[in-house]
Amino acid sequence: MSRLALVDCNNFFCSCERVFDPSLIGVPVVVLSNNDGCIISRSEEAKVIGIPMGAPLHEQKEVIRKHGVRVFSSNYTLYGDMSARVMSILRDEVGVMEVYSIDEAFLELGEGFGAEEARRLRAKVLRWTGIPVCIGIGETKMLAKLANRHAKKNREKTGGVFEMKEEAEELMAGVACDGLWGVGKNLARRLAGLGITTALEFKKADPVKIRKSLGVVGERMLREMNGTRCLELEEMPPDRKGVMASRSFGAPVEALEDLEEALANHVARASEKVRRFNLWAMRVDVFLQTNYFRKGEPQYCPGAGVNLDQPTNGTGELMGIAGKLLTRIYRSGYKYKKVGVMLGGLVGSGAYQPVLAFEGVREEPRVDIDKIVDGINRRLGDRKNPVITRGSMGNRRLGGAWRMRSGRKSPSYTTSWRELAVVRG
């Protein structure tokens, strides 16, 4: 019987911060979401003192002060680079693997790769990168996930590695349904309605009943729980369906010009991403949001989209289209919280149907300015701080109400010459 391993980095963002700052070891650490809004990664020490996942920062001010919690803005440049290092080590170990997220990968295990080998791999990743991982082994993705969860929750006993074997059912009896991968609050409630509250009860449930109540998604999970693979390993990630870019503002925004400037920045990021994947967009959507946490204020969350005659990934062209959509939905008198753009209907070169053109098909430009700008920005700046921008994106140094907060970011230790760690003799 072939098996999969799920390798999952522990408290990944916090662990990345710790690699380059030893003073963080042994003390509570948290990393914040964009705009310094929510807590999205916690060290073990931070979990112990009761800081919940996803909690708004302002609700935790007291705990943070009392325990001297170290707080960081997110530094995705650093995390992305550390992730690539971990993944390259894993890739050396097995023939087939799927990078599932920035901090997780599924590995197809060969004969003889069991808990012992997993422990060796775990030690290797820790030694080479400084990142601690947990490894769960099972016949399917769901079982590997469950094993991983057990390994993580009982780290002293398991040493961070667990393989699903005969004791699986005993373990499942102690896991609530919403602890299963793919079962959230809502599905758990539906399952409870069927009298199913533990992972073991789910595993033994009647497939017909599950199918009827949870659809194909539920049936797939049920089969996976019983050792039948329904969720295949995806070695090559399939092409993206859409690319979105949006940000909450650092402060409420009312003026159209400010929204336009923010949107131009989002379009620049989104179109660069689309070009990086060598794709073209057939559709553009723009949306606006007011702050739905402020119940007393008038709310307005409109969106508008347009299908394009010809696919494009040009920054300038997309900025023009998005700007028109924005003026169409904009109404004055609201305090906006967020603006965003979604590039959809992505197609590869040659995969799209040329338009039946009465006014002539657009010519390809002789010099592709966007690609040149992308190259320079990639070499001299980073994704968040491009060195070449357009006038419509505003001036970074002048700030602007819409720019997000990110006041506690650690240096990009591994990707910027100017921010290398300094060793004192």
Place this chain on the structure above:
DNA sequence: TCTGGGGTCCTAGGACCC
């Protein structure tokens, strides 16, 4: 005062077609 961002898949329902 302050409350993230970016994805995926599935389903239901409407428009439209023959």
Place this chain on the structure above:
DNA sequence: TCTGGGGTCCTAGGACCC
């Protein structure tokens, strides 16, 4: 009394994940 049936495509919204 009679008011078809079956299909596809698209979109919006729900649910979930990290």
